[in-house]
Amino acid sequence: MKKPNFIIVYCDDLGYGDLGCYGSETAKTPNLDMLAEEGIRFTHWYSNSPVCSPSRASLLTGCYPARTGVDQIIAGNRGAAGLTKRHRTLAARLQSNGYRTALFGKWHLGSQAENLPNAHGFDEFLGFHSGVIDYYSHINYWIQRKGMDPVHDLWNNGKEMWSNGRYMTNLITDNACDYIRSQADDPFFLYVAYNAPHFPMHAPKEYLDRFPDLPPDRRIMAAMIAAVDDGVGSIIETLKASGKYEDTVIFFSSDNGPSTEARNWLDGKEDLYYGGSAGKLTGHKASLFEGGIREPAIMSYPNHIAGGQVSDKIGVMMDIVPTFMEWAGAPLAHESEVDGRSVAAMAAVDADSPHDKVYWEYDGQLAVRQGKWKLVLNGKLDFDRTAKASVHLSDIELDPGEKVNLAERNPELTLQMANDVKAWYEEMTAAQTK
Numbered sequence: 001m002k003k004p005n006f007i008i009v010y011c012d013d014l015g016y017g018d019l020g021c022y023g024s025e026t027a028k029t030p031n032l033d034m035l036a037e038e039g040i041r042f043t044h045w046y047s048n049s050p051v052c053s054p055s056r057a058s059l060l061t062g063c064y065p066a067r068t069g070v071d072q073i074i075a076g077n078r079g080a081a082g083l084t085k086r087h088r089t090l091a092a093r094l095q096s097n098g099y100r101t102a103l104f105g106k107w108h109l110g111s112q113a114e115n116l117p118n119a120h121g122f123d124e125f126l127g128f129h130s131g132v133i134d135y136y137s138h139i140n141y142w143i144q145r146k147g148m149d150p151v152h153d154l155w156n157n158g159k160e161m162w163s164n165g166r167y168m169t170n171l172i173t174d175n176a177c178d179y180i181r182s183q184a185d186d187p188f189f190l191y192v193a194y195n196a197p198h199f200p201m202h203a204p205k206e207y208l209d210r211f212p213d214l215p216p217d218r219r220i221m222a223a224m225i226a227a228v229d230d231g232v233g234s235i236i237e238t239l240k241a242s243g244k245y246e247d248t249v250i251f252f253s254s255d256n257g258p259s260t261e262a263r264n265w266l267d268g269k270e271d272l273y274y275g276g277s278a279g280k281l282t283g284h285k286a287s288l289f290e291g292g293i294r295e296p297a298i299m300s301y302p303n304h305i306a307g308g309q310v311s312d313k314i315g316v317m318m319d320i321v322p323t324f325m326e327w328a329g330a331p332l333a334h335e336s337e338v339d340g341r342s343v344a345a346m347a348a349v350d351a352d353s354p355h356d357k358v359y360w361e362y363d364g365q366l367a368v369r370q371g372k373w374k375l376v377l378n379g380k381l382d383f384d385r386t387a388k389a390s391v392h393l394s395d396i397e398l399d400p401g402e403k404v405n406l407a408e409r410n411p412e413l414t415l416q417m418a419n420d421v422k423a424w425y426e427e428m429t430a431a432q433t434k
């Protein structure tokens with residue numbers, strides 16, 4: 001079988017309910033909806049963390065965040081430590097299997113030389129190192145909250161570059177399309193890491209004009225998502241024009257759920273922000289309830305995966321490494337190298353999920369999904385708000401919104417799941433290598 005190309009399109013803080021094909025009545029995402037029609041749309045696909053850096057560490061290494069040493073949000077200053085070279089990324093693995101590799105957009109896995117994309121297997125990188133930049137000046141102003149001055153953060157292969165005034169989403173899309181057009185016959189891995197729709201809430205007027213009737217918080221969100229959707233449309237069009245679409249795997253998702261942080265507002269309000277939607281799910285960014293970690297996830301591989309599928313089987317971001325390596329013809333030695341499992345059969349022939357249990361830890365919270373059951377310990381609803389019960393058991397099939405706490409009615413199950421997730425976390429922290 002021909003080695004496929006791989007493209008990951010990754011959004012930032014995009015909610016489960018914020019695409020047309022996931023039920024949004026305000027976002028307009030015709031290109032992503034079409035991609036889902038031509039591929040498979042997952043309804044129980046999870047990020048490994050409810051925040052940026054750990055989620056991205058898992059996507060790229062195939063390991064749980066704690067094992068990678070990146071289990072917190074990495075600071076935005078130049079010189080911030082991050083993912084070390086002890087952890088092999090998907091880019092490094094594919095590069096050593098004959099792939100050309102490129103990243104355009106957000107990195108957020110550290111900014112020391114050994115943490116940067118070029119040190120982690122990317123031949124080409126154009127984008128930013130930290131977690132957030134202004135969409136037009138490409139300056140990170142948000143580290144001022146930590147007492148640091150703003151830093152300009154736009155780079156091309158280790159060299160600082162300036163593209164003042166250029167909307168970041170379009171800059172990423174244009175580089176991605178140019179890269180596809182420049183490829184000859186070697187297979188490639190392209191990581192398109194949009195910072196949208198993470199704050200600051202910026203979009204060109206032409207996108208805002210598409211949504212004249214929405215309230216301000218939804219309007220800017222819909223505009224930013226529409227720019228991403230147009231980007232995905234351009235990428236697909238470019239693939240088709242170069243005859244590469246059928247042999248290219250495209251995976252679209254987001255690192256965590258929508259943010260309620262007041263700094264999303266640009267009118268001075270200090271209220272919680274609800275511009276992004278987790279749909280019917282409870283919890284937002286930083287929460288281990290479903291809204292923080294369950295993500296839109298679309299996969300297409302026209303020569304291998306039948307279109308029009310919707311799968312409710314459990315997949316996790318850390319599964320992408322073993323899945324792509326299997327399709328690249330270089331499967332991993334799973335047991336020793338990664339925590340993720342290949343979902344190639346789940347995607348191609350609707351096989352069962354490879355996971356009996358999936359675990360999470362973030363900022364004092366623990367969670368486990370076991371079949372239809374989900375247990376959250378010390379749960380939070382976002383960065384600041386704590387959930388009512390410190391032990392919350394849900395039947396996710398009957399109650400996807402985690403509204404009804406079944407812990408007291410199921411004490412033995414609750415205890416077993418709590419013990420399992422605590423044991424898992426002990427194992428992970430013992431194995432942690434920075």
Ligand SMILES: [Ca+2]
Nearest residue numbers: 012013052255
């Ligand atoms: Ca994020």
